Amino acid sequence: MFDSRYIRTFHEVVRTGSYSAAARTLGYTQPAVSQQMKALERDLGTPLFTRVGRGIRLTEAGEALTRHTEVILDSLTAAQQQIDAIARLRAGRVRVCAFPSAGATLIPEAMAMLAAEHPGIRVELTESEPPESLRLVAEGACDISLAFSYPGQSAEIPGELSEVRLLEDPLTVLLPTGHPLARRRSVRLADLAHERWIAGCLRCRANFLHACAEEGFTPDIACTTDDNLVMQSLVAAGVGIAMVPQLVLSFLCHQKVTGRIVEPHTRRRVHAYALRDHLRIPATALVLDRLVAVAERKIGC
Structure with a gap:
């Protein structure tokens, strides 16, 4: 697999017609461009350019790569834009599993807050009671699970889950x-x-x-x-x-x-659960934060 940086440099070499011109455009040195092209050729296992006098010419492999370069770069740009939108909470999807009374009370208010603050975040709702809802989040079938327990009942909490206290009902x-x-x-x-x-x-x-x-x-x-x-x-x-x-x-x-x-x-105690690694995902952390805020208001009512 080749480095995407090499593809950008290759595209600029083809567009400008020389290593030195590509280097000026990209802000590299000419040797740095030459080294990247040699590395790309090693990765692909075939030459991409041949020397013709003081210039360069694409090989058949180089011409084949040229036909795909625009698509590759467009896809990389689109991917970067989408990832940036998710990281900056302009987009994202969070799958929430809740028991019925939480789905009818905590979830609507939290979603209203999200819609006002971050309209690009989408929440997918499913309904399930514990312990099934805990199993779903542990298996990755949902991102956040709202579950309840009563005093004296075994928690049955999978070890890989992080617990966020919401309220006592x-x-x-x-x-x-x-x-x-x-x-x-x-x-x-x-x-x-x-x-x-x-x-x-x-x-x-x-x-x-x-x-x-x-x-x-x-x-x-x-x-x-x-x-x-x-x-x-x-x-x-x-x-x-x-x-x-x-x-x-x-x-x-x-x-x-x-x-x-x-x-x-x-x-009964009501908690939200998520995989520990998912707490680092901006949209998941945001939804948990809004659920906590709604629960605090319920406690105060």
Whole structure:
């Protein structure tokens, strides 16, 4: 493989017709140009020029290379411009994998900030729950993963990932607005022991069952769903009540549903994860920074 610098020098020699003229244009010495052309010929394994009197003439190989030089240089220039745009945050793509409530709350605000500051950055979104979302980022299928964990649950964090703390998300209970306990600011979990429940994803369900066991009862689970909107509809229809993270309350869609803090207080931890090497990529670092900024505002609300 030849050095791209030699191609630029070769192009200038052909354009100007001599080593000395190319040297003047490029700001090199004539011996430096001659050495580069000899190195290029060694790399290619064939002469590119022959001497004719005091001038030079292209060989057949030289003529063949000349036909491709413009394309090579144009491609190199385009590549450099694209890389420069990515490095300076004028362009770039970041693939983000998030669990549903983060996708509906943290992601939109972060993307709005990006659109205002760096409109050339594109974010591709996928949805997945941990630990699958952590596996995706570890395998390089996405650049950033938003994941959550509950106290006492194993982290299951691949060693090659870097962790960025976002927030702690208090747990709440979704109740029909006409429920007797809906008038309270907070609800003790033990007071809901005789209710029917709608349970969520596997990780949330495991924490829910553990919390109920700590309060001395086994919940009557009417049905389970990973879909927050379906869960709200079920609560609104009176099928049961549900324990959900507070982030879910920011996109309640039913006027017949309300959320109340659960006592004793339990919080899930929300983090962003990326491969350590990816933290050096400007667009990835930028998206992480904006996610942290949005999370800090959520904490303050």
